[in-house]
Amino acid sequence: MDYIYHEEVYKLKERLNEIKEEALEQIQSAVDEKTLQDVRVYFLGKKGQITEVLKGMGKLSKEERPVIGQLANQIRDEISEALETKKTKLEQAALEQQLEEEAVDVTLPGRPVQAGGPHLLRKVIREIEDLFTSMGYSVAEGPEVETDFYNFESLNLPKNHPARDMQDTFFITKELLMRTQTSPVQARTLRKHEGQGPVKIICPGKVYRRDTDDATHSHQFTQIEGLYVDENIRMSDLKGTLNVFAKHMFGEDRAIRLRPSFFPFTEPSVEMDISCKICQGEGCSVCKGSGWIEILGAGMVHPNVLEMAGFDSNQYKGFAFGMGPERIAMLKYGVEDIRHFYTNDIRFLKQFHGV
Numbered sequence: 001m002d003y004i005y006h007e008e009v010y011k012l013k014e015r016l017n018e019i020k021e022e023a024l025e026q027i028q029s030a031v032d033e034k035t036l037q038d039v040r041v042y043f044l045g046k047k048g049q050i051t052e053v054l055k056g057m058g059k060l061s062k063e064e065r066p067v068i069g070q071l072a073n074q075i076r077d078e079i080s081e082a083l084e085t086k087k088t089k090l091e092q093a094a095l096e097q098q099l100e101e102e103a104v105d106v107t108l109p110g111r112p113v114q115a116g117g118p119h120l121l122r123k124v125i126r127e128i129e130d131l132f133t134s135m136g137y138s139v140a141e142g143p144e145v146e147t148d149f150y151n152f153e154s155l156n157l158p159k160n161h162p163a164r165d166m167q168d169t170f171f172i173t174k175e176l177l178m179r180t181q182t183s184p185v186q187a188r189t190l191r192k193h194e195g196q197g198p199v200k201i202i203c204p205g206k207v208y209r210r211d212t213d214d215a216t217h218s219h220q221f222t223q224i225e226g227l228y229v230d231e232n233i234r235m236s237d238l239k240g241t242l243n244v245f246a247k248h249m250f251g252e253d254r255a256i257r258l259r260p261s262f263f264p265f266t267e268p269s270v271e272m273d274i275s276c277k278i279c280q281g282e283g284c285s286v287c288k289g290s291g292w293i294e295i296l297g298a299g300m301v302h303p304n305v306l307e308m309a310g311f312d313s314n315q316y317k318g319f320a321f322g323m324g325p326e327r328i329a330m331l332k333y334g335v336e337d338i339r340h341f342y343t344n345d346i347r348f349l350k351q352f353h354g355v
């Protein structure tokens with residue numbers, strides 16, 4: 001005979017099925033894990049809806065209890081499973097959203113990295129250094145804060161000598177100054193050799209003069225000095241060396257000429273011009289109509305300079321020259337204003353990368 005269930009069984013079954021429906025619906029519409037957690041507590045928790053149903057089992061007979069018990073377990077399992085599935089879905093969705101938000105467009109072109117390059121002045125100085133070191137010169141350097149002795153006196157420019165006016169000087173004290181030329185490095189190097197030749201150096205470096213800055217003047221600029229002292233050095237050696245230099249820097253078709261000049265530390269003294277590249281010697285605005293452009297000062301080392309440095313001027317002769325790399329660079333690359341070298345406008349500097 002069929003077992004006749006107590007009325008209460010049907011009520012509880014119905015309630016359990018309601019719980020299932022409700023729970024699955026809420027799980028379905030949950031948008032985050034927090035809501036899922038709340039659903040779990042509300043339906044499956046210690047004080048949750050299912051527990052509530054099980055409390056009502058007291059009224060049931062011994063045979064009826066497992067029926068409700070089993071159903072309750074089954075529904076609990078179904079809800080748990082639905083919660084798990086939904087949780088995984090939400091996690092998956094969150095991950096996908098994060099991936100989408102953080103997506104990198106690998107097809108976007110990168111930001112180009114600007115490659116730096118040596119300063120034009122640095123390049124010209126290096127080019128001159130390379131040429132002279134290839135001819136056996138070594139590079140010597142000296143201090144920018146110099147003594148009156150090395151900057152002037154040792155170069156045959158005693159105190160109160162009128163030629164000091166050629167170089168407006170930044171004095172620091174009576175005896176200390178910012179060097180006005182690289183020539184003191186000659187004097188320093190000669191002394192180190194203690195009267196023993198040969199001495200063959202070039203000296204690049206910064207120099208300072210009390211000039212008002214304009215397109216062709218700067219209170220700080222650079223010079224390169226050359227000095228060759230040995231037995232039997234003659235003016236023709238100077239001329240030949242300068243000729244090689246001019247052709248190397250400005251082209252084989254350049255001619256040079258030496259004009260008499262004056263420097264206290266050389267005798268005789270000359271200034272060297274190169275033929276104007278623009279007009280080939282015809283005369284134009286760059287060479288101011290003369291066909292020639294002044295490049296550097298030079299001469300045979302004055303015997304006083306040799307003697308003061310401890311060299312026997314009967315045994316040793318020498319030549320020296322001094323030039324401004326800015327001027328060389330301006331002529332070679334058509335730079336119109338010396339201030340471009342120091343203001344470091346990247347647009348100016350970039351033009352000379354790779355030249």
Ligand code: PHE
Nearest residue numbers: 181183263297298320321322
């Ligand atoms: N020191 C000189 C100047 O600054 C240039 C120079 C150097 C001339 C060496 C002759 C010999 O004007």
